Structures are given as C-alpha cells and as structure tokens.
Amino acid sequence: MNEGQGGAGGAARPKRADARRNEESLLDAAAALFVTAGVEVPVRDIAARAGVGTGTIYRHFPTRADLIIAVYRHQVEACAQAGPALLETSATPHAALGRWINLFVDFLVTKHGLAVVLQSGNTDFEALHTYFLDRLLPVCAELLAAAVAAGEIRSDIDSYELMRGVGNLCIGGDNNPRYDARRLVELLIAGLRLPR
Amino acid sequence: MNEGQGGAGGAARPKRADARRNEESLLDAAAALFVTAGVEVPVRDIAARAGVGTGTIYRHFPTRADLIIAVYRHQVEACAQAGPALLETSATPHAALGRWINLFVDFLVTKHGLAVVLQSGNTDFEALHTYFLDRLLPVCAELLAAAVAAGEIRSDIDSYELMRGVGNLCIGGDNNPRYDARRLVELLIAGLRLPR
DNA sequence: CCAGTAAGCGGAGTGGCGTTCCGCTATGAC
C-alpha cells in the first residue's frame, strides 16, 4: 500500500513538494464541501476553495470518483475491517450482519448525496462503485455465509444484491424527517430471517 | 377529468389545432425516447423527434416533471385503482399489499431511470414526486392499515416510508442481471410481518 | 549558488445541456 514513490519497477521519482501540497489542499477542500454541498459540488468550487486551478484537480483526480474514493478511503477501510471483528464479538452471525450493515448505513447516510451517486448505474462513477464493491462485498459475503451456515437466514440472497439494496435504501435519507433509512434497512434484514 | 377547454369559469377558448397536434407529438416522442434513452433524455432530442422547436416543449410542459407525469399518468392511475380491487380479491390484506406493491415495482423497473429521478429529493422533480405521492400514498395507506387491522404486520411503519423504500429499491434494476429489485422488495415486505 | 530541465500549474477555451426570449407564422373569428 501507499506507493509514495511508485514501488513497481523502482524507477519513478518522488512527487514535487507543491504537487503533494496541492493534493492535500484538494482533499481538505473536497471533504469540507462534500459535507456542506454534497458530493456533486461543482469542480470549480473545490478548486477555488483549495486555491488551485481547475486543471490541477483533474491532474490529481482524473474523475470525480477518484476524488470521492480518496476522501472516504479511511472510513470505507474501517468499515471493511470491522466485519470480521463483529463476527467474533456478536452473539450470532445474524446479529453481526445487522450490526455491520448498520455501520455501513451510518456511513452512507451521513455523506450527503453519496448514496445517489454510488448506485445510479451512472458510468462516470463506475470506479467508485467498483471500489466499494471490491472492498465491502467480500466482508458482506462472509457475514452472510456465516448466518446461512448457522441456519438463521434464507440462503437465496446474494451479497451483491443485499449491498445494492441497502445502498439504495440510504438514498434521500438526509434532511428528511419522514424517511428513516435505518428503519427500512432493519426491515430488510428482518426479512432475511427464515420464516418459521 | 379531461378539461379540454378549461371547465372552471367557462371562459377559456379551445386550444388551436396545431397546438393540440404538437402536444400529441411531444407525448409520443417523449414516450418513445424515455424507453430507449431514459427519462433524462435531453430536451433537444425530444423536441427534434417531435419535429418542434425547443421553445414549444416548454410551453406545453414547463418542467420535465410535467412531461413525465403526462406520459405516465394512465399507468399511475391504473395502479392506484388496482389497490381496492386487490384488497377484495386477495386472501389476506398482507397478500393484497404484496401484490399491489408488485404492480408498482413492475411499473417502476420498466421505466428506465424513473426511479432515480423520482426519489433523489431533487427539487426540479418535486412536482413528479408530489404527484406520485398524492395518487398512490392513500392507496398504500389503506392496504397497510387493513393488514395492521388484521394483525398480520407490525404497526410502526408509515406508508410514506414504505413507498419511498420500495421506490429506492427499484433504482438501477434495469439491465442489471445481478440486481433484482423485485426480490429485495419481497424481502422488505416479508420483514413487515409480525415476528412470532 | 547557478543554470537547465521537466513536472506541474492555471485558466482560457470548447462543447453539451437546460432554459429564456422575441420576431415571425399559421390559425381561427368575423
């Protein structure tokens, strides 16, 4: 991880100091604006707040997806790592699944507009979609498999489908007192339980 | 229904023949393009296919929401009217609810991009959102209430929340063999059932 | 400390899209 100088082949030079500084500024600016104006805030605004030109933002983050990934990487990573831990510390696999999904939902609903952009099938954000899937799908699959193995839930549900469904339910949850994504996700997870 | 000449007050003149013709063409063009290119197809394209200028489209349908509503009004109406009928012909209220939700889901998933636009909290589409809610929420509420009264489902779920949840689950269901909105909605509805 | 070099910068420019506006045209009344 953290190539820094480009590990493969060993050739590449370290990045120039101003370049590193700008990248940092851009991440800070983006993080701040994502909170107040949502992840679809105009590129110009991000560049302006970071005190750089619009060209610079594209050099560091070719697509908006790249920028979003960079901003949220730590949190996604943390969520992914929480999976196995929850499986060990929870009473049952189904409980662990529920708690892990809650983490994911908490993350999504607090990121203004992220859920929309993550799910729309929008090709511009394919990289974002892929990143989330690569990182979180295996974790979800593991929890799901454990719950199935324990005989707690039905076995005909796919982890991809579940993640997409949960993501979708998180859309539009901010600033709407009448819509509580958490409650609906709970319902969905409850629906997984084997009928008896 | 069908004002035609503007019933209230009785004053207004009938619309000119070319205006009626253009409105018709626009509806046809929009309906066709919505299928192939989604409901967010560029306004210019719709105008072009209808053989009119872009100004004309705005005169007949001031916002995109108005156009979408006009295109799908019949189908939404039919869905709304199916509610009470299902309640009578189904074995239980919960079954009726499930079948009605299925109708709604079938409608949404076959309309490329409609679910996205319906839910995003996007202010441009407020009229669309409102229309769907006005028309379908009472129906949903009735079915929900009947199922609660019959003691089949939990009573802490709001019809608004349910409709939004179902709508959200329908996002991105087209052209994706790995994501079946119907199955997830089924799960959600199953989650409504009282545990026992 | 001083060139020389190229990595990196910025913002003007391009193109797509929604939306408005207004001079012109076709319609329907008389």
Place this chain on the structure above:
DNA sequence: GTCATAGCGGAACGCCACTCCGCTTACTGG
C-alpha cells in the same frame, strides 16, 4: 379576405465538466 393573436422556432445565454498549452516553479548536477 382580413385581422388579431396564440403559438412557434431556434438563436442566445448561463452553467458546468473537461481539455490544452504557454508559463512557473521545484528539484538536479555542476
């Protein structure tokens, strides 16, 4: 046939993402 006007079309404008290239600035070797 004439006229008032509802209605038309598309040029024009503003907003935004994204590209491109002349200029600036950080690092390198002497």
